[in-house]
Amino acid sequence: MIDYIISGRSKKEGLHSDNYNKGFDSRKIKIDDGIHYCNNCNHTWSKVAAYVDSSRWRKYPEGNIPILGKKRIECPGCKTLRKGRNDNY
Numbered sequence: 001m002i003d004y005i006i007s008g009r010s011k012k013e014g015l016h017s018d019n020y021n022k023g024f025d026s027r028k029i030k031i032d033d034g035i036h037y038c039n040n041c042n043h044t045w046s047k048v049a050a051y052v053d054s055s056r057w058r059k060y061p062e063g064n065i066p067i068l069g070k071k072r073i074e075c076p077g078c079k080t081l082r083k084g085r086n087d088n089y
């Protein structure tokens with residue numbers, strides 16, 4: 001009787017941790033997919049929701065995220081800077 005209770009409980013816990021890991025992995029991949037690398041300022045960046053940052057994008061600290069495999073896209077910050085410089089010419 002006691003054996004039955006213990007095995008029943010551990011089986012439930014195993015299922016729970018499986019579901020937790022699956023959810024964590026898919027979230028991690030989703031975030032990583034949206035990260036781009038800016039050749040201009042050598043920073044990784046990604047678009048974020050307006051409630052995270054009012055400018056709708058966020059620059060990550062250097063060396064925080066591996067650059068390998070990231071799409072090389074100029075960040076909105078450099079784009080705006082370049083635009084402003086061009087306007088002065």
Ligand SMILES: [Zn+2]
Nearest residue numbers: 038041075078
């Ligand atoms: Zn940049």
